[in-house]
Amino acid sequence: xxxxGLRIATRKGLFFTSRDSGWKLASPNFLGDNCSxxxxxxxxxxxxxxxxxxxxxxxxxxSRDDGESYEEIPxxxxxxxxxxxxxxxxxxxxxxxxxxxxxxxxxxGHADQVERLWAGTIPGGLFCSDDGGDSWQLVESLWNDPLxxxxxxxxMDFPGIHSILVHPDKPEEITIAVxxxxxxxxxxxxxxxxxxxxxxxxxxxxxxxASDPGIQDVHRLARCRSMPDRMWxxxxxxxxxxxxxxRSWKIIEDVKPSSFGFAAVxxxxxxxxxxxxxxxxxxxxxxxxxxxxxxxxxxGGNSFKSFYQGLPGPNAYDLVFRHxxxxxxxxEILAMGSTTGSLWVSEDGGKSWxxxxxxxxxxxxxxxxHS
Amino acid sequence: xxxxxxxxxxxxxxxxxxxxxxxxxxAEALEKVFEKEPLLRGYVLDEQGALRKHMVIFxxxxxxxxxxRLSDPVTRQDSEIFVMQALSGG
Numbered sequence: 001x002x003x004x005g006l007r008i009a010t011r012k013g014l015f016f017t018s019r020d021s022g023w024k025l026a027s028p029n030f031l032g033d034n035c036s037x038x039x040x041x042x043x044x045x046x047x048x049x050x051x052x053x054x055x056x057x058x059x060x061x062x063s064r065d066d067g068e069s070y071e072e073i074p075x076x077x078x079x080x081x082x083x084x085x086x087x088x089x090x091x092x093x094x095x096x097x098x099x100x101x102x103x104x105x106x107x108x109g110h111a112d113q114v115e116r117l118w119a120g121t122i123p124g125g126l127f128c129s130d131d132g133g134d135s136w137q138l139v140e141s142l143w144n145d146p147l148x149x150x151x152x153x154x155x156m157d158f159p160g161i162h163s164i165l166v167h168p169d170k171p172e173e174i175t176i177a178v179x180x181x182x183x184x185x186x187x188x189x190x191x192x193x194x195x196x197x198x199x200x201x202x203x204x205x206x207x208x209x210a211s212d213p214g215i216q217d218v219h220r221l222a223r224c225r226s227m228p229d230r231m232w233x234x235x236x237x238x239x240x241x242x243x244x245x246x247r248s249w250k251i252i253e254d255v256k257p258s259s260f261g262f263a264a265v266x267x268x269x270x271x272x273x274x275x276x277x278x279x280x281x282x283x284x285x286x287x288x289x290x291x292x293x294x295x296x297x298x299x300g301g302n303s304f305k306s307f308y309q310g311l312p313g314p315n316a317y318d319l320v321f322r323h324x325x326x327x328x329x330x331x332e333i334l335a336m337g338s339t340t341g342s343l344w345v346s347e348d349g350g351k352s353w354x355x356x357x358x359x360x361x362x363x364x365x366x367x368x369x370h371s
Numbered sequence: 372x373x374x375x376x377x378x379x380x381x382x383x384x385x386x387x388x389x390x391x392x393x394x395x396x397x398a399e400a401l402e403k404v405f406e407k408e409p410l411l412r413g414y415v416l417d418e419q420g421a422l423r424k425h426m427v428i429f430x431x432x433x434x435x436x437x438x439x440r441l442s443d444p445v446t447r448q449d450s451e452i453f454v455m456q457a458l459s460g461g
């Protein structure tokens with residue numbers, strides 16, 4: 001099996017490297033443009049890049065030749081405003097726009113669905129394409145759910161879908177996570193949705209809301225591919241584990257140096273192994289003691305090992321965003337990128353890291369080609 | 372016929388030469404341009420047809436009044452419609 005390529009979406013372009021090249025960076029695409037998400041479809045091999053041009057809006061590009069050339073394709077679009085409907089005002093009193101603000105997550109459908117794509121967006125719309133991105137449909141069953149109006153913005157002004165997990169054995173089961181709107185699941189290929197996630201707690205909300213699954217600030221949701229009922233989540237208020245595909249959660253206490261963070265990655269084969277990147281919560285959002293660290297559990301969250309080798313500190317203030325940590329399908333090779341423009345890779349399951357660059361633009365997302 | 376001019380920064384992303392376009396309102400004139408260059412619409416307007424938050428249009432030197440429907444009347448045949456980036460949001 002060829003070593004995987006790694007695509008890195010940054011504030012100023014899309015970068016590429018691979019183990020085969022000795023982790024040398026190739027010439028970037030979209031240099032100067034703000035890349036919010038990237039996906040290489042594991043079945044069609046098409047590469048998708050989401051851009052946020054600021055002034056000119058959110059765009060989507062596709063490459064059918066593995067990144068040699070790109071074409072602009074339609075971006076997901078919200079349907080016309082119903083002028084008779086009540087505007088959506090969140091609990092902070094902010095009116096949520098019905099126009100695309102950001103493509104925050106891009107995922108392929110099940111392996112049997114060659115041209116299926118999912119896009120999670122801000123302000124909270126989930127979109128689906130069955131023609132490789134030539135056209136997109138808003139998943140109206142979710143958008144029109146009255147409980148969806150309880151969602152509100154977390155780190156962003158407006159709510160957004162950042163995690164989309166298609167069940168590896170059941171193509172019709174899709175689970176998404178929302179900041180801030182908890183976890184939602186469909187078991188009928190998106191025709192209907194329900195809020196799941198008993199056990200999560202949001203101590204930063206009024207007490208009567210704290211246990212409501214539909215308002216939780218999930219930072220990132222991950223699952224073990226070979227045991228899909230095992231899920232991990234990095235929540236605003238801690239790390240959680242689920243053994244029933246997200247329906248219920250148990251908090252994992254006393255994680256050092258911190259249980260706050262954004263990224264969460266599950267080992268593809270070993271259900272008891274997962275990685276997290278601790279930060280000081282939540283008004284600081286910097287590494288504890290100025291040392292970048294990766295935490296790994298190998299026993300289902302009963303204990304964590306903190307790995308520092310090859311990572312900077314003290315006086316390192318890199319923040320790792322939720323989409324900026326990934327593992328390849330072997331479970332041995334990891335990559336991590338930071339807001340400071342540092343890119344590191346590990347070839348031993350996260351124990352030690354090597355620096356690819358300390359001078360990239362701020363890194364929003366990275367991912368291995370899971371082909 | 373009114374002239375429609377786009378910021379040169381937009382040319383990096385999409386074809387948008389200076390062009391002539393008829394219309395009783397700014398919206399109608401722009402629609403004529405978008406008919407020829409459909410991708411351009413999404414760079415100037417959002418999917419609800421409103422002017423993007425960090426864009427600005429000047430009609431004969433005056434900032435557009437109706438950013439939602441672009442209904443400002445184009446009354447002169449020698450009108451100039453400048454589509455530019457606002458000095459915000461960059």
